[in-house]
Amino acid sequence: MTSKYLVTGGAGFIGSHVVELMLRRGHAVVVLDNFSTGKRENLEQVRADVRGGELTVVEGSVTSPSDVERAAAGCRGVVHLAALPSVVRSVEEPVESHEHNVTGTVVVLDRARRNGMKVVYAGSSSAYGDQDAAYKSEDLREMPLSPYAASKLAGELYCRSFARVYGMPIVVTRFFNVFGPRQTPDSPYSGVVAAFCFALLRGKAPRIDGDGLQSRDFTYVADVARGVLLALETTTSGCETVNLACAGNHTINDLLRVLREYAGSTLQPVHAPPRNGDVMHSRADISRIRALLGFQPEVTFDEGLRKTYDWYRRTYR
Numbered sequence: 056m057t058s059k060y061l062v063t064g065g066a067g068f069i070g071s072h073v074v075e076l077m078l079r080r081g082h083a084v085v086v087l088d089n090f091s092t093g094k095r096e097n098l099e100q101v102r103a104d105v106r107g108g109e110l111t112v113v114e115g116s117v118t119s120p121s122d123v124e125r126a127a128a129g130c131r132g133v134v135h136l137a138a139l140p141s142v143v144r145s146v147e148e149p150v151e152s153h154e155h156n157v158t159g160t161v162v163v164l165d166r167a168r169r170n171g172m173k174v175v176y177a178g179s180s181s182a183y184g185d186q187d188a189a190y191k192s193e194d195l196r197e198m199p200l201s202p203y204a205a206s207k208l209a210g211e212l213y214c215r216s217f218a219r220v221y222g223m224p225i226v227v228t229r230f231f232n233v234f235g236p237r238q239t240p241d242s243p244y245s246g247v248v249a250a251f252c253f254a255l256l257r258g259k260a261p262r263i264d265g266d267g268l269q270s271r272d273f274t275y276v277a278d279v280a281r282g283v284l285l286a287l288e289t290t291t292s293g294c295e296t297v298n299l300a301c302a303g304n305h306t307i308n309d310l311l312r313v314l315r316e317y318a319g320s321t322l323q324p325v326h327a328p329p330r331n332g333d334v335m336h337s338r339a340d341i342s343r344i345r346a347l348l349g350f351q352p353e354v355t356f357d358e359g360l361r362k363t364y365d366w367y368r369r370t371y372r
């Protein structure tokens with residue numbers, strides 16, 4: 056059955072892939088975005104790739120109840136991705152981070168409960184902080200280390216409270232280091248895969264914060280979009296929290312080695328001091344999302360990096 060869905064932050068990196076998959080499946084999509092980090096080109100690219108899809112773009116903020124009300128009209132569910140997704144920026148501007156990430160979430164949840172919409176909330180692996188567990192499972196105690204992590208976790212707590220108080224179905228999907236085409240590569244807040252691809256293509260030394268032995272569960276964006284749609288379309292009740300990841304484990308040094316091979320580059324990295332609020336190791340236990348939604352990652356680290364590097368080469372050469 057096709058439906059109409061709202062995607063907040065739909066002009067962003069992950070949002071544009073969620074929108075694309077929804078349109079490919081025949082759903083009508085409304086994007087609400089203030090274009091602070093998102094780009095119109097992302098949606099133009101999606102429109103060009105998926106001809107005939109029904110896509111409406113509302114420019115506005117999730118912090119504005121009237122903008123959210125306008126965008127949500129007639130929508131059956133919402134994927135709430137709009138946020139300022141940067142640890143570094145949150146350390147510099149914690150109040151701004153709170154406003155977009157927490158207040159914005161409460162406004163979206165409030166509209167969803169008034170309209171009877173299902174909610175999928177973009178949670179973050181940053182909720183776990185640095186803990187000894189080899190795999191981060193959802194029943195670990197949360198330990199946010201940065202204002203960003205605290206803001207994303209505060210959004211989750213609101214999701215739990217709204218599900219309990221109003222009986223709303225909500226799925227919190229905790230993303231782990233998402234990478235792929237359309238991630239902004241040239242901002243001080245860029246994700247590491249995008250930043251490395253861009254540096255290698257420009258012949259500049261990639262910058263590694265710390266010794267590069269930090270490890271991450273890098274997850275290809277198409278897998279994330281599939282997981283989000285499963286969360287939206289599967290019947291659930293109350294608030295479910297699931298990791299959405301690959302369950303892999305690669306260091307930043309590994310990542311750079313593979314990308315340098317693809318790029319045929321011998322550029323040596325420069326090392327900067329470790330980042331304030333960064334976690335050392337992050338790897339997901341994905342048994343809960345497998346059991347609840349039947350999710351299985353499909354794109355391996357190497358395959359995802361190859362697709363991503365090729366996209367940056369085509370786009371920024």
Ligand SMILES: NC(=O)c1ccc[n+]([C@@H]2O[C@H](COP(=O)([O-])OP(=O)(O)OC[C@H]3O[C@@H](n4cnc5c(N)ncnc54)[C@H](O)[C@@H]3O)[C@@H](O)[C@H]2O)c1
Pocket residue numbers: 063064065066067068069070087088089090091092093094115116117118135136137138139140155159177178179180207229230231232233234239246
């Ligand atoms: N990229 C990752 O690895 C990762 C990991 C964990 C969680 N997340 C979460 O996934 C979501 C999407 O992240 P992304 O990587 O695609 O980042 P992004 O910056 O590309 O996307 C965020 C989008 O939200 C929009 N936005 C910001 N504030 C807004 C507001 N007040 N009103 C309307 N739109 C607003 C931006 O313009 C942008 O289009 C975020 O909630 C982020 O916290 C991302």
